[in-house]
Amino acid sequence: MAGLTDPDLLFAPETRTLARALYAGVKDLPIVSPHGHTDPRWYALNEPFPDPAQLLIVPDHYIFRMLFSQGVRLEELGVPTLEWAPVETDGRTIWRRFAEHYYLFRSTPTRLWLDHVLEHLFGIDEPLDASTADRHYDMIAALLSRDDYRPRALFERFNIEVIATTEGALDDLKWHRMIRDSGWHGRVVTAYRPDAVVDPDFEGFLANLDRLGEITGCDTGSWAGYLEAHRRRRAYFKEFGATSSDHGHPTAETANLSGAAAEELFNRIRRGSEDERERKLFRAQMLTEMAKMSLDDRLVLQIHPGSWRNHSPAIFQKFGRDKGFDIPTRTDYVAALKPLLDCVGLERDLTVILFTLDETSYARELAPLAGVYPALRLGPAWWFHDSPEGMRRFREMTTETAGFYNTVGFNDDTRAFPSIPARHDVARRVDCAFLARLVAEHRLREEEAHELAGELAYTLAKRAYRL
Amino acid sequence: MAGLTDPDLLFAPETRTLARALYAGVKDLPIVSPHGHTDPRWYALNEPFPDPAQLLIVPDHYIFRMLFSQGVRLEELGVPTLEWAPVETDGRTIWRRFAEHYYLFRSTPTRLWLDHVLEHLFGIDEPLDASTADRHYDMIAALLSRDDYRPRALFERFNIEVIATTEGALDDLKWHRMIRDSGWHGRVVTAYRPDAVVDPDFEGFLANLDRLGEITGCDTGSWAGYLEAHRRRRAYFKEFGATSSDHGHPTAETANLSGAAAEELFNRIRRGSEDERERKLFRAQMLTEMAKMSLDDRLVLQIHPGSWRNHSPAIFQKFGRDKGFDIPTRTDYVAALKPLLDCVGLERDLTVILFTLDETSYARELAPLAGVYPALRLGPAWWFHDSPEGMRRFREMTTETAGFYNTVGFNDDTRAFPSIPARHDVARRVDCAFLARLVAEHRLREEEAHELAGELAYTLAKRAYRL
Amino acid sequence: MAGLTDPDLLFAPETRTLARALYAGVKDLPIVSPHGHTDPRWYALNEPFPDPAQLLIVPDHYIFRMLFSQGVRLEELGVPTLEWAPVETDGRTIWRRFAEHYYLFRSTPTRLWLDHVLEHLFGIDEPLDASTADRHYDMIAALLSRDDYRPRALFERFNIEVIATTEGALDDLKWHRMIRDSGWHGRVVTAYRPDAVVDPDFEGFLANLDRLGEITGCDTGSWAGYLEAHRRRRAYFKEFGATSSDHGHPTAETANLSGAAAEELFNRIRRGSEDERERKLFRAQMLTEMAKMSLDDRLVLQIHPGSWRNHSPAIFQKFGRDKGFDIPTRTDYVAALKPLLDCVGLERDLTVILFTLDETSYARELAPLAGVYPALRLGPAWWFHDSPEGMRRFREMTTETAGFYNTVGFNDDTRAFPSIPARHDVARRVDCAFLARLVAEHRLREEEAHELAGELAYTLAKRAYRL
Structure with missing residues (x-):
């Protein structure tokens, strides 16, 4: 190969011709990036990197x-x-x-x-x-x-049709406002990430609730006011294009308490309960509350569970969060999601997208769940598994039970803006190679593979995220 | 390809020639279907579908x-x-x-x-x-x-040498009797499925025990009478060709209580104990009891654990069982089976066939267990994993430790009668493709692969199920 | 193929040419065997087998x-x-x-x-x-x-550069002494395996501690004396070439007690505490103590967890240990290792090599941990997984997150001396086939693959084990 990346990158020799043909049909499709962490300030100010x-x-x-x-x-x-x-x-x-x-x-x-x-x-x-x-x-x-x-020029060169950033519930979205007011045509939307106001273990949780009250004019001292504050923030985020919320809990645990029990739990949490079970239960209940709000405002709910954050206390104390010390853990979905699914799992207008860092759940739990509950879809191979082998395992272990159409295309999930085309390119190549293998083994007809290549590269993401 | 199914279906291009040759040797072998759920009424009445x-x-x-x-x-x-x-x-x-x-x-x-x-x-x-x-x-x-x-014509056209259906312990086997009495030569055997009389959580469990007593003339109010009733039913099922029993427990848990402790537990269960641990323990003990009966009557014991049945209560209430809401769960075997194995695991005349919905157990637990305990064999890739990728993973993850000869060939496990040839065909193709890969990599000689192809398609099932 | 082993053994047809070329570069490299169980008596006495x-x-x-x-x-x-x-x-x-x-x-x-x-x-x-x-x-x-x-002739014919045996802490290393004194140039080193004096469940544990005291002249009735005895034994083992210690615990659990708490725990254990939690905690604490000693004496620490030893009591009673009844179990690392990692995980001069019998931990836990903690490295596919498919899965599931350089090459881990070249040959072939696949898919340049083939076959083991 000349240069650093071969035109046949990630194509197996034995199915290369077909993989090339499939890839040719999707490589220039626009990028839909429905979940990521680029900084909206870049697009707002458009300063040089x-x-x-x-x-x-x-x-x-x-x-x-x-x-x-x-x-x-x-x-x-x-x-x-x-x-x-x-x-x-x-x-x-x-x-x-x-x-x-x-x-x-x-x-x-x-x-x-x-x-x-x-x-x-x-x-x-x-x-x-x-x-x-x-x-x-x-x-x-x-x-x-x-x-x-500069950021906007790259955005256009990268052929990004739409990109989602992620902002905390307390964010004023000023960069998004600046983008919108600038007249630039690039489509940058936000996503609602309320961890700081739903997770009692989050730094400054109680003060965050106070702040949530100030921002929304709701009484976040009461359960009703607290829920209403969420509704208003979600509506505010929707003004800036949000079509989804995102939830990064330690586990996939959900709860489905009665209104009275939820209110009582909130009251204890609001008073600063130190009971670990109560704090956990509150996080669990809030996933279900968010799902119920999604029934009204149609935000797609994303669950990203199973990361043990900041595993090294020494690194955390010195450098803070996100320093490479988040480690995946074993994650259960079948019992954990049942309360949420009992409540809203059969809803056909709700979309809950499940992610995992525990690949053992793909074939055993996630594909069987998404292959029957209308509200569920499977997010792509995530984080450590967003890699050629990881993406291949995802397809091999989910497709036979959940099919392709209960998956949602690719997420780049990155703050590394310059790498976005590379990441989508790798995903498209892996999927084309996977489809080529299916055709070579006569498990799929060639015209179906072409259609699916487009779905996986572009259409499924737009549809699942309502973009 | 012309038509819907290519002659090279499921054969990888790089090992296709050999896969074809192996498949040619087994594709017309009779179908042995040792575990399934077709309706014996079909064969008895032979009415049009x-x-x-x-x-x-x-x-x-x-x-x-x-x-x-x-x-x-x-x-x-x-x-x-x-x-x-x-x-x-x-x-x-x-x-x-x-x-x-x-x-x-x-x-x-x-x-x-x-x-x-x-x-x-x-x-x-x-x-x-x-x-x-x-x-x-x-x-x-x-x-x-x-x-x-019609059913019998298809049975013959499908080249079915023998098929097993599954009946509950209380079934009168009247369709099997009608088949036997009809003079038709098709071999349809039953299998003993006692879930309704060994699982205290089964609907109508206590009434089922009463009924079991009536049918057998045994006093199912006593532990000794209850066990004797099982023995008699097993003997009755054997009259209709049964060579196996089948057990669909939520987990693989077994127990090995003393006679006195088992009797006391039975007495509490018989009086309707609501204690979840006792009910679980009773199920666990009954697997061991069944294994001990197998030592006498030589029925092969099949364990199908790990399905969370009827996950959605709303669907269960409206539509009942078997509506696609059975979800696999993480399943332990090493601790769970130990009591049964301590009791009968070293017996060379006993066959216990283990199935799993948790593929993580293949290489870690099941192959190491079946690769040493004489009583254990591994059932094929089951349910959601009865698929090309699932069957390939099964072979890749079990063969190196358990070999081929501690596995039992294919089960179609289906009530979808018309699909039986298709299911066996897929299994034979996947196995031939797997064997072709081994030969291509010189891990196996070609003549060995031919021999194994026949074992996997036909002989192992007959031998393991004593058919 | 003529003969029993084909020159292309384990090379896939589609990438065979490159695999051959890579293998040609490493097949004659000397064998470095940093972890195994051959009997030093063989090399000492050099009697015929x-x-x-x-x-x-x-x-x-x-x-x-x-x-x-x-x-x-x-x-x-x-x-x-x-x-x-x-x-x-x-x-x-x-x-x-x-x-x-x-x-x-x-x-x-x-x-x-x-x-x-x-x-x-x-x-x-x-x-x-x-x-x-x-x-x-x-x-x-x-x-x-x-x-x-004879053993020494085979050692030389096998082109073994260095081999490690494993001796218990109480071993007098007389065979190693005899080898050293014999003037033979073959390099045979020992490794420090203290299970018998750190695991309260080990047969004769308390007597073993007494014996440890006698051997070392330390008061193993006290925590300080007990630790000092370990230090002396480690120094003694180093005199006979040891560069590593090895620990075969049922789980990967570690602890990081204060000095006072550790001392108190030791005192209870020394008095024969029957409390299962205390015995477990003591084992856990001792892994951390060993790691701290490694900071001083630079022995590489190996953790081999997750085997349920002697699963069948009947076999154990009749035949004893190591009779094929050791069964892998599900193993957690993320929580289990945290105490040890909190204590020494960031040390750059310490090497802790992790092994597993639970392949689900490769991509989920082990690669993410070894891919960030400087003290951690991943041992090769172990025991039941030391097989072509097992080694392939190891590479596929660890490389994308931990890279190649956080792994430590191959261990034959065997007492079957004649099979050592075969085992290294299989490992080299599997790695060359894996690398050839990466090159064929343009994920690696050919010259990189050649370099890596040498690292995986030879250099990484020498470096990781300080040999």
């Missing part, structure tokens, strides 16, 4: 966790500490450190994404290593200073 | 659960409610609804099975969709009215 | 468990009972029994290993079965009597 290291290395937990695992300190990579202890600030130095260790990423998705970015965004065709680090750095830095590398 | 929808759609939970998941109501598919609320009764309308949604089944086993039935049983070579629905319906309906499409 | 059955069948639990599962009694295979009841002693008879049942091992790793041994060590090219059993037996027996088939 910072230096290559600040853009591509420092904020990427996939990258710094791997280097950290091999003995590089986070400070050496410019990752800021909570107390602003001195860390490396020279972009070129950070970039060189990364380049020296780039071999660590062999056969990881980070490697695929970054090679794609280097070649397709920055026109680089030499492999990154210590010897090429400076040359690459200079090329990227030069391009980042150009107007056609 | 009903209309295409009543035969192929309405009773098939794989089909209606998928359509339900995408918003079709069960009533629209003719699924009867418990209270006989009006549901669609027009076969053609139901068939059309199904045809419009047939694309949902892409890459599911239902699609493979149904395409096989359409082509090989009904001579159809056009894909099913809304545009062909009526034509297909007419063709099928016309054939179903012919004598050579 | 016993007859073929005593060498290859009787001590191999992979072999006798499979035959036992199919009805052969252990006595018939010469497996000694604890009370020295009569068992088969005639090597030829045992060998014939094995040969008659050799078909049971089709598609198991035992078959691959043994065919390799037969062909490459004993020059046999006919498949083993009842008809060839005697001929094979005679050939093997004749060779075993030759000087160039």
